[in-house]
Amino acid sequence: MSNRETYESRTEQLLAPIADRFGVEIYDVEYVKEGRDWYLRAYIDKPEGVSINDCENVSRALSDVLDAEDYIPDAYILEVSSPGLGRTLKKDRHLEKSLGKEVEIKTYKPLDGCKEFAGKLKAYDADTITIEAPSEKEEGTERVFQRKEIALVRLALEL
Numbered sequence: 001m002s003n004r005e006t007y008e009s010r011t012e013q014l015l016a017p018i019a020d021r022f023g024v025e026i027y028d029v030e031y032v033k034e035g036r037d038w039y040l041r042a043y044i045d046k047p048e049g050v051s052i053n054d055c056e057n058v059s060r061a062l063s064d065v066l067d068a069e070d071y072i073p074d075a076y077i078l079e080v081s082s083p084g085l086g087r088t089l090k091k092d093r094h095l096e097k098s099l100g101k102e103v104e105i106k107t108y109k110p111l112d113g114c115k116e117f118a119g120k121l122k123a124y125d126a127d128t129i130t131i132e133a134p135s136e137k138e139e140g141t142e143r144v145f146q147r148k149e150i151a152l153v154r155l156a157l158e159l
Helices: 003-022 052-069 092-097
Strands: 025-034 037-045 076-081 102-111 114-124 128-133 141-146 150-155
Touching: 003 025, 003 037, 003 052, 037 052, 052 076, 092 114, 102 128, 102 141, 114 141
Parallel strands: 037 076
Antiparallel strands: 025 037, 102 114, 102 150, 114 128, 128 141
16 A cells, blocks of 8 residues: 555544534545645535535544644645535445436547547446447447546536
């Protein structure tokens, strides 16, 4: 396990009781470097949506615990927020909640000359993700992607 994965996992463990206390669920935790700065991001969610007060309460409580535990040697910026409407679907639990919803898939390399695809999330397993893409000829055409080919899966923004 890399340092990044260790920090994310440990943060998620510390965040769990805080999330329970404030009535939110942990959507994701990531530790990333952007430019010269490291960011520790905690994404929280709840059915009725996350408020700024939810983010503030969780951030303050998490900050106190992180200061006490002090397991990340780098200086970093802590951010707590909602995953947003066009949320990235990284984990199987994200995919499970999104079955039947419109998603966008971006691949690392072009497939049939294209790197971006959209459609309704139909299924997933350990190796693949299946969407039903709209077709002019038929009701819809299922397309199966190998997970190793996928750079990003996120909910499509419906305008």
